[in-house]
Amino acid sequence: MNKKTFATGITFLFIISTITPIAIGYKATNYDYEILTQGELIQSIDNPFESDWPMYQHDALNTGYSQTSFPDSFNKLWFKSYMKDLNINMVSPFASPVTSNGNIYIPGDTPDLRYEVLCVLNQSNGSLIWKKVMPINPNATGGFHSYRSPAIYKGKIFTTLGCFPTFKGKSKIIAYDENTGDTLWEKLYFGLSYYSSVTVADDKIFICGHLSFCPISLLYVFDANNGDLLWRKIFRGYIETTPVVYDNKVIVVSGRVSGAILLGYYPKFSGKSRVFAFDIDNGEKIWMNKIWGHLVQCSPTASGGKLFVPSTIMLTHFLGISRLSTLDLDTGEEIWHRNVIQERGGGWPSSISTPSVAYDKVFVTDTKSWLHVWDQETGELIWEKEIIPDDPSLSSGVFVSPVIIDGKVIVGASANSGFSYNELFMFNESNGEYIWNLKFYGESYAPFVVSNEMLFVLNVDGIYAFG
Numbered sequence: 001m002n003k004k005t006f007a008t009g010i011t012f013l014f015i016i017s018t019i020t021p022i023a024i025g026y027k028a029t030n031y032d033y034e035i036l037t038q039g040e041l042i043q044s045i046d047n048p049f050e051s052d053w054p055m056y057q058h059d060a061l062n063t064g065y066s067q068t069s070f071p072d073s074f075n076k077l078w079f080k081s082y083m084k085d086l087n088i089n090m091v092s093p094f095a096s097p098v099t100s101n102g103n104i105y106i107p108g109d110t111p112d113l114r115y116e117v118l119c120v121l122n123q124s125n126g127s128l129i130w131k132k133v134m135p136i137n138p139n140a141t142g143g144f145h146s147y148r149s150p151a152i153y154k155g156k157i158f159t160t161l162g163c164f165p166t167f168k169g170k171s172k173i174i175a176y177d178e179n180t181g182d183t184l185w186e187k188l189y190f191g192l193s194y195y196s197s198v199t200v201a202d203d204k205i206f207i208c209g210h211l212s213f214c215p216i217s218l219l220y221v222f223d224a225n226n227g228d229l230l231w232r233k234i235f236r237g238y239i240e241t242t243p244v245v246y247d248n249k250v251i252v253v254s255g256r257v258s259g260a261i262l263l264g265y266y267p268k269f270s271g272k273s274r275v276f277a278f279d280i281d282n283g284e285k286i287w288m289n290k291i292w293g294h295l296v297q298c299s300p301t302a303s304g305g306k307l308f309v310p311s312t313i314m315l316t317h318f319l320g321i322s323r324l325s326t327l328d329l330d331t332g333e334e335i336w337h338r339n340v341i342q343e344r345g346g347g348w349p350s351s352i353s354t355p356s357v358a359y360d361k362v363f364v365t366d367t368k369s370w371l372h373v374w375d376q377e378t379g380e381l382i383w384e385k386e387i388i389p390d391d392p393s394l395s396s397g398v399f400v401s402p403v404i405i406d407g408k409v410i411v412g413a414s415a416n417s418g419f420s421y422n423e424l425f426m427f428n429e430s431n432g433e434y435i436w437n438l439k440f441y442g443e444s445y446a447p448f449v450v451s452n453e454m455l456f457v458l459n460v461d462g463i464y465a466f467g
Contacts, residue, residue, distance in 0.1 A: 053099045053449045055151035056197035057354060057401060060245040062301040064356030064363075066450055070406035072426070073436045074455055074466035078126040081462040082108065086128070088117045095197070096447035097456060097463070100152040100178060103129060104449070104456060106463060107150060107159065116161055118150065120181070123452060126465060130181040134161055134174070149197035149242075149447075151205075152178055153224055158198045158205055171209060173198070175227060185227040191218040195297070200224055201245040204280060208239040208252055217254055219243070221283065231283035237274055241299040244307065246329055249277045249286060253309055255296040273311055275300075277332060289332035291325040295351070298401075303357035304376055305329050310352045310364070312342075322352045324364060326379060336379035342367045358404040359429055365402060369413045373432070383432040387413045387425055403448045403455075404429060410448060410455065422459055440464065 057064045082088045088108035097106045102124065108117045110133065120129040150159035161172040171191060175184040191209030199206040203224045210217040217239035221230045237254030244251040255273045272290035279286060293311025300309040307327040322342050326335045340352050352372075356363045361382060362374045369387045374380065403410040409429045414422045426435040440459075449456040454467040 051452045052101070052152070053097075053451050054153065055098055055200060056096055056149035056242050057299065057301070057356070057447070060199050060201040061303060061357075062242060062244055062299050062354060063303055063358060063404075064301070064354070064401045065358035065404040068405065068450075069453065070408060070450065071453055071467075072408075074438065076440075077124075077454070077465045077467045079462055079464050080121065080126045083111065085126075085462070086117075086119050086131075087111070088119060089113065096149045097449050097458065098150055098152055098157075099123065099449060099451035099456075100157075102452065103178075104451070104463075105150055105152070105157060106458075107148065116159075118157075118159055118176075121463075123454060123456075123465070126463075132176065132181055134159075148195065151198040151200045153200040154203075155179070156184060156224065158200060158224070160198060160207060171207075173205065173207060173222065173227070175224075187222060187227045187229070189218075189220050189229075191220075195240040195242075197242040197299075199243045199245055199250075202280060204230065206243040206245060206250050206280075208241070208243055210238045210240070210258070215256070215258075217252075219250070219252055219278070221250070221280070233276075233278060233283055235274075235276065240297055244300050244302045245280060246302040246307075247305075248280055249329065250280050251275065251277050251300060251302065251307055251329070253291075253296045253300055255311075256294040258295075271313070275307070275309060275327060275332060277329070287332035289327060289334070291327070291334070292323050292337070293325075297351050298354040301355040301357050301362075302329060304360070306335060306376065308355040308357065308362055310355065312351050322366070324352060324355065324362070324374075326362075338372075338374060338379055338381075340364070340366050340372065353401040356402040356404050356409075359407075361429065363402040363404060363409055363429075365400070365411055371402065371409070371411050371427070371432075373409075373429075385427065385432045387411055388423060400447050403450055405450050408435060410450070412448065412457070422457070424455075424457065438466070 051068045058066055089111050095107045097104050104121050104123050106119045110117055116134045118132045122129055148160055150157050155178050156175045157178050158175050170188045172186060172188050174186045191211055196208040205222040205224050207220045215237055217237055219233040223230055237256060238258040239252055239254050241253050253275050256271050271294050273293050273296050274288060274290055276288050277286040291309055291311055293313050295312045298310045300307055307329050309325045312322045322340045323337055325337045328335055353365045360376045362376050364372045370384060371387055372384045373382045375382055400412055407429050408426050410426050412422055412424045423439045425437045454465055457464045
């Protein structure tokens, strides 16, 4: 038996040995929480898409687009320090807040990194409404854990508790009452929910994860009402992105290497990642196709019958090239693609952002602080803009996707040398004309959120509310 066959056999045995406990039921535990005040009810829980931002990139398509009115300029309304006001650690660049009914829900960690935290603030004044301190998996090895965004759906907020690489680790999904913080149900499931946020649609919860350092990933679908496991899929590769739900399909992207572990930091000269579409009711595979790139770290987006997938080949971590692949959502066949020149090297694999899609256009930022806008149907470049042309020290956080709202696109750039600061810009979505900008101190890499004509921005120190 050669070494490759032996290693494959060990991986197979490990998977088989761990399949049985996957997604077993877990008795709900009421962790301590405190009701401090009750936010004013802004709108119906059953209609969250009017002015709320209920999940990562706003919706189950990951569009980053809100169909509400929005002002042309802002002033700072309030600021809350993570450490001083909320007693939580800095949030992750992959985890955005979510909003509902006049409240904003912020994931984080305790300063000692032993617990995950969910803080709920009143949008209008930043007052703390309730706070949950949740013990992470005891087999976790330490480090930041809140890499994922929660999701709000029909009066419940769903959040996952992950863990860092360990062969014994299980993640957990918890459903809370949106208004009180009461625990409604909990479920354990196997695999690391690293950067994959919760997607909710059609009374179902979609969660992805992978098995530590093994190139094996899992997709789970739970009943949003009671947490029952409906179906699951196991396949090769690393899923570190958020699922997309479109037209009775759930789409996931499985990369060949992981940006979350050191094994991902070596060049490859060729290779492709896999894109899967499954039936959301029974998990039957509808199609699978391969796309250019080993690493898929920013999530795909769906719109107009098309799927937009950002990817990177590890060799281009040094050369500085990423790609946006556009697939037909019915067949998985590629329609068009575009390459983007990135900054070379660095401590993190280069990537373009999760695409935001609206007005028949695709909006993407890159590490060189450029905003690219393509025609959704043809891939033709409509316009592009260097966000801050007079400051070469700035780059856009590629995990901060553009926010599209009311004919405007909001983007940001952060200083990556010297004194850290962040600058926000608002442009006209049709032609890139400048509308407004704001500069403030502290790097910002977490995704923006807009809600009730307010803009919420997280940086290394805390959360800003502009309105």
